[in-house]
Amino acid sequence: MRQPRSQIALALVALLLGLLVVVQLRAQQAGTGLETQSSQDLTLLIANLTTRNDQLRGDAADLQRQLAALDTARAGGETSLGQLRSDLERVRLWAGIDAASGSGIRVLVLGGVSARAISDLVNELRNAGAEAISVGGVRVVAGTVAAGPPGALSIENTALGARIEVLAIGNPASLTGALTRAGGIVAQIQATNDEAQVEVTPLDGVVVPATERALVPTLGKPRP
Amino acid sequence: MSSLAGRLRAIPTWQVTLFVALLALGFLVAAQARSEAPRVRYTTQERAPLVETVVGLQAQQDALKAQILDLRSRITASEEGTVGSTQQVRDLNAALLAARVAAGIVALEGPGIVLQLEDSQVSVPAGAAATDYRVSARDLQAVVEELWLAGAEAISINGERIVPTAAIVDIGGSVLVNSAYLAPPYQVAAIGPGDLYGVLAASPGFVDLVRARVDPFGIRISSAQPKTVTVPAYAGSVTLRYARPPAPSPTPAP
Numbered sequence: 329m330r331q332p333r334s335q336i337a338l339a340l341v342a343l344l345l346g347l348l349v350v351v352q353l354r355a356q357q358a359g360t361g362l363e364t365q366s367s368q369d370l371t372l373l374i375a376n377l378t379t380r381n382d383q384l385r386g387d388a389a390d391l392q393r394q395l396a397a398l399d400t401a402r403a404g405g406e407t408s409l410g411q412l413r414s415d416l417e418r419v420r421l422w423a424g425i426d427a428a429s430g431s432g433i434r435v436l437v438l439g440g441v442s443a444r445a446i447s448d449l450v451n452e453l454r455n456a457g458a459e460a461i462s463v464g465g466v467r468v469v470a471g472t473v474a475a476g477p478p479g480a481l482s483i484e485n486t487a488l489g490a491r492i493e494v495l496a497i498g499n500p501a502s503l504t505g506a507l508t509r510a511g512g513i514v515a516q517i518q519a520t521n522d523e524a525q526v527e528v529t530p531l532d533g534v535v536v537p538a539t540e541r542a543l544v545p546t547l548g549k550p551r552p
Numbered sequence: 553m554s555s556l557a558g559r560l561r562a563i564p565t566w567q568v569t570l571f572v573a574l575l576a577l578g579f580l581v582a583a584q585a586r587s588e589a590p591r592v593r594y595t596t597q598e599r600a601p602l603v604e605t606v607v608g609l610q611a612q613q614d615a616l617k618a619q620i621l622d623l624r625s626r627i628t629a630s631e632e633g634t635v636g637s638t639q640q641v642r643d644l645n646a647a648l649l650a651a652r653v654a655a656g657i658v659a660l661e662g663p664g665i666v667l668q669l670e671d672s673q674v675s676v677p678a679g680a681a682a683t684d685y686r687v688s689a690r691d692l693q694a695v696v697e698e699l700w701l702a703g704a705e706a707i708s709i710n711g712e713r714i715v716p717t718a719a720i721v722d723i724g725g726s727v728l729v730n731s732a733y734l735a736p737p738y739q740v741a742a743i744g745p746g747d748l749y750g751v752l753a754a755s756p757g758f759v760d761l762v763r764a765r766v767d768p769f770g771i772r773i774s775s776a777q778p779k780t781v782t783v784p785a786y787a788g789s790v791t792l793r794y795a796r797p798p799a800p801s802p803t804p805a806p
Contacts, residue, residue, distance in 0.1 A: 338569060338573065341573045341574060342573065345573060345577055348580040367602060369724025370599065372723060372724060373606055376728060377610065377613060379731070380613065380732070381609060384613065384616040394627055395623060395626055398627065399630060412648065413644065415627075415648060419651040419790060420651045421797065427798050428795040428796065447693060447697060451721070452719075454717050454718065454719035459793070459794050459795040460716075460795050468716070469716045471704070472700075497794050498794050543653075544653065545653065547662040547664075547743055548664075550660060551658075551659040551660060551782065
């Protein structure tokens with residue numbers, strides 16, 4: 329009597345054990361984090377991914393055209409120096425090596441804000457599609473960080489003072505909208521600091537200087 | 553039957569097996585429960601198509617990025633073979649490579665560190681905000697900034713290169729970098745000098761981060777110093793729709 333019952337118990341435990349091992353392994357392998365997202369977040373994520381993929385598709389099409397034009401020029405024995413020059417100009421502008429101009433906005437930040445406020449503002453501008461940004465006359469590239477105690481901030485060894493001018497090139501309406509929406513970054517800065525004042529002005533012509541940072545890596549080597 | 557050996561022999565082997573199996577079961581249940589906290593897992597039926605859509609879109613995105621990287625390398629190869637005054641072409645190509653490296657659209661490898669940030673394993677107390685126990689975009693932004701200040705020259709998060717236009721934003725408990733969806737654990741790879749970790753660990757900003765996030769909420773930060781760190785190329789848009797060279801240009805680009 330005892331023998332069969334024990335076998336059933338063992339079989340059940342073994343079954344459960346196997347199931348748990350698989351579930352645990354899957355949870356660790358998958359690691360997409362998707363199972364932890366709510367339906368609302370997933371919908372938001374889908375919208376984001378769709379926009380991003382459309383963008384990338386456009387980029388791929390642009391590159392395809394560029395490549396085709398290069399190949400045609402080569403086949404015809406023409407010089408494509410012009411294309412090389414325009415490619416160089418675009419990459420240098422985007423990287424911050426050259427000064428840039430265009431429509432955009434000016435954001436005046438007054439009242440001794442924190443370094444984090446400036447960092448959040450720059451992040452919001454990037455998220456809203458800004459193509460070039462400067463803070464206190466310093467071009468913001470990947471490694472440009474504002475630091476220091478509130479009221480005595482500096483950025484790349486330039487003191488920022490109490491009146492900080494942030495310039496951004498991009499669509500003036502979308503940049504302004506992203507900053508000034510309810511609960512947006514302007515509201516957040518003013519909520520955390522009573523003395524802070526933030527003025528956003530759309531502009532037709534904004535000029536952002538070139539970076540003074542050495543962008544050529546000394547330790548990292550290009551990977552073929 | 554009074555001796556220990558005798559008593560042991562009296563226990564049937566199936567009981568021993570069952571005991572061991574149950575012990576393993578207990579461990580697994582505990583491990584499972586721990587790995588669940590503090591994130592809630594949703595298991596409702598209507599989410600399955602949404603998850604499938606996301607997975608599909610992500611696969612599309614990976615393919616598009618691979619296509620872009622491939623097109624870029626073919627353009628570079630084509631440009632290098634451009635006809636014309638050879639010296640002029642050589643100069644232009646050298647300038648292009650330098651600009652691409654500076655822009656972050658070329659992969660780099662070199663010495664450096666990898667920091668890993670993971671969600672807390674502490675179960676969220678009643679009334680507390682679950683988001684405090686997860687790695688946020690703010691946490692990653694802080695780590696990236698402290699790495700730049702400590703002397704890093706190139707950074708990526710889960711393979712997304714930090715470029716001049718890179719925004720780091722929260723999305724439902726995970727993070728978007730360069731509009732790409734990233735899930736924890738977050739691995740921040742940085743190329744930099746040998747003392748990068750030492751400088752980082754001693755910096756007031758990093759100490760503040762640990763004090764604010766690791767100590768009270770259990771956000772986990774670990775680091776590794778591999779022989780070489782690889783920071784991948786940015787595979788997104790380098791298209792400008794609003795920015796132009798300032799006119800009139802006093803010195804045209806060489």
